[in-house]
Amino acid sequence: MxxxxxxxxxxxxxxxxxxxxxxxxxxxxxxxxxxxxxxxxxxxxxxxxxxxxxxxxxxxxxxxxxxxxxxxxxxxxxxxxxxxxxxxxxxxxxxxxxxxxxxxxxxxxxxxxxxxxxxxxxxxxxxxxxxxxxxxxxxxxxxxxxxxxxxxxxxxxxxxxxxxxxxxxxxxxxxxxxxxxxxxxxxxxxxxxxxxxxxxxxxxxxxxxxxxxxxxRSVRTQVVVRTPDPTALTVAVREVGADVGTAPDGSLTVTGLSPTALGDLAFTRGIPVHELITRSTSLEEAFMNLTADRVDYRAGEDR
Incomplete structure (x- = not known):
């Protein structure tokens, strides 16, 4: 020991x-x-x-x-x-x-x-x-x-x-x-x-x-969703206290709701969903996030 x-x-x-x-x-x-x-x-x-x-x-x-x-x-x-x-x-x-x-x-x-x-x-x-x-x-x-x-x-x-x-x-x-x-x-x-x-x-x-x-503790799970009405779904997600962001390809990234809960929410609000994918950050990403403010040497930074 x-x-x-x-x-x-x-x-x-x-x-x-x-x-x-x-x-x-x-x-x-x-x-x-x-x-x-x-x-x-x-x-x-x-x-x-x-x-x-x-x-x-x-x-x-x-x-x-x-x-x-x-x-x-x-x-x-x-x-x-x-x-x-x-x-x-x-x-x-x-x-x-x-x-x-x-x-x-x-x-x-x-x-x-x-x-x-x-x-x-x-x-x-x-x-x-x-x-x-x-x-x-x-x-x-x-x-x-x-x-x-x-x-x-x-x-x-x-x-x-x-x-x-x-x-x-x-x-x-x-x-x-x-x-x-x-x-x-x-x-x-x-x-x-x-x-x-x-x-x-x-x-x-x-x-x-x-x-x-x-x-x-460190790995975050997100749900990626595609819908023809991203504005309505964004409002609905925020109303129930979850976080939502918009990706460059127009899809929404939701944190704080399971895929089932998100699908049910869209259904009750009458919002069509074309795709629903669960995505988790890797342990390497979690490690990078955890140590981000403790890094002394970063490539590509101005000195």
Missing amino acids: IEIRDLTKRYGRTTAVDRLTLTVRPGHVTGFLGPNGAGKSTTLRLLLGLHRPTSGSTLIDGQPFAARRRGLRHVGALLDAGDVHGGRSARSHLRALAASNAIGRSRVDEVLGEVGLTGVAGRRIGGFSLGMKQRLGIAAALLGDPPTLLFDEPFNGLDPAGVRWVRELFRRLAAEGRTVLVSSHLMSEMEQTAQHLVVIGRGELIADESLAEFAT
């Missing part, structure tokens, strides 16, 4: 993490979401003792990570797939990690096989693609068979088959009772991978709930 309490990290005048408090529990994949610059990577580095907090604390299974003598046996992490010695082979890289944590050499071959790198284990890492480096980073995280796993943007560089494999791997690890925290800015990936979501923006907690709770 991961416990973060009132965690703050400042770099000069910049606050990267701001009084963040949350608990990540074992048994399910927790997606750690936020726009670029939200403080996700900083939080992971604080968890691993790579940065010192300005204030607050972090515990992994009841202890600071720095207190663990053989850290890979307790926490496995992939923060930067490119942060490896390019002149080493994949096997020698993992053997060095294993030796430093008193892990047997046989485990190296096991994790190389699990991530699909057995055939290239003797090649230098400098010649690996980003996707291969991601697989090697995951192998390193699994090396000590730890109960807690942290991954920062693990889907980058993977082909579709690799993305699917990683999703299934994370779910299996969580089902084994491990704590699995996966940082990403892509709601589309977390929708298919995580069961619980933690969302931050500008270092502050925005949401901490199950994926189902997030969907129920």
Whole structure:
């Protein structure tokens, strides 16, 4: 279990993490979401003792990570797939990690096989693609068979088959009772991978709930209707307290009425309806709306 309490990290005048408090529990994949610059990577580095907090604390299974003598046996992490010695082979890289944590050499071959790198284990890492480096980073995280796993943007560089494999791997690890925290800015990936979501923006907690709770709270359902008398239907919808807007193609978008209620309303008012469609916003749209005022970097804006 991961416990973060009132965690703050400042770099000069910049606050990267701001009084963040949350608990990540074992048994399910927790997606750690936020726009670029939200403080996700900083939080992971604080968890691993790579940065010192300005204030607050972090515990992994009841202890600071720095207190663990053989850290890979307790926490496995992939923060930067490119942060490896390019002149080493994949096997020698993992053997060095294993030796430093008193892990047997046989485990190296096991994790190389699990991530699909057995055939290239003797090649230098400098010649690996980003996707291969991601697989090697995951192998390193699994090396000590730890109960807690942290991954920062693990889907980058993977082909579709690799993305699917990683999703299934994370779910299996969580089902084994491990704590699995996966940082990403892509709601589309977390929708298919995580069961619980933690969302931050500008270092502050925005949401901490199950994926189902997030969907129920954040996804809006609208009804798109076409009618030859949009003015009369607009008046009728507003009279019953629902919201209505007009799309560029002339159709009406109604929020606050079910399709059945809207159809019944049009029938009782004698307003003909030619089309009635239910449309829900995606979880990605819900995430974008939730974090809209916490985004520091926007493409296409004047500077």
